[in-house]
Amino acid sequence: MRVLLVEDEPELAAALSAALRNYDLVVDHLSTISDAEEALRLPRGYDALLLDRSLPDGDGLTLVKLARETGQGGVPVIMLTARSELHDRIEGLDEGADDYIAKPFAVEELMARLRAVLRRPGTLDAKPLRMGELRFDLLNREARVGESLIEMPRRELLVLEALMRRAGRTVERSSLEEAVYGLGDDIQSNALDAHVSRLRRRLEAAAAGVEIHTIRGIGYLIRQTRA
Ligand code: CA
Secondary structure, three states, X not given: OEEEEEOOOHHHHHHHHHHHHXXXXXXXXXXXXXXXXXXXXXXXXXXXXXXXXXXXXXXXXXXXXXXXXXXXXXXXXXXXXXXXXXXXXXXXXXXXXXXXEEOOOOHHHHHHHHHHHHHOOOOOOOOOEEEOOEEXXXXXXXXXXXXXXXXXXXXXXHHHHHHHHOOOOOEEHHHHHHHHOOOOOOOOOOHHHHHHHHHHHHHHHOOOOEEEEEEOOOXXXXXXXXX
């Protein structure tokens, strides 16, 4: 799951980015409208947008319209703002934001609201993804076999999520890297293969009934283990 955070206050942005990573998401953090416009035009797509209103080059509300026009019509949007006047809240919701949080706020409150907007029908499929014995819960960010949680580091969870969201189809290396790394993250060559091989061992040890198949030179796909 990938979130775009547009916020120009460095301390708040750092705290939010940390909380979002801690929730096992990928975060693209940008500080201006112009950078965010560019990111929204990329084909990668976002699962949620967190937008500050007072940005150095304008009102973050203008990004909502762009997001709705660039093929991310249903993406949940939460506005973060120092403006807490009723008028500003109504304006934000009128422009198509899903929620509005006034600064200062507790990071935990924002995370709770994020989960709430993601849970709304038509945003993210709240039903867990299933294959073999494996159940992947997008909202709770966990993979289970039966009742047992398969614990894994964030990046392996993100690889598994990307494969499960396109189960049975080949996911190209570049798509997997995009699913795992945020803008500005350092991507080391072969890191992806290392995540995949650890994930394979973990799934096998958990008797998940799925296997990650290598499509040489292209990418990977997840499929049910053949009996
Ligand atoms: Ca600001």
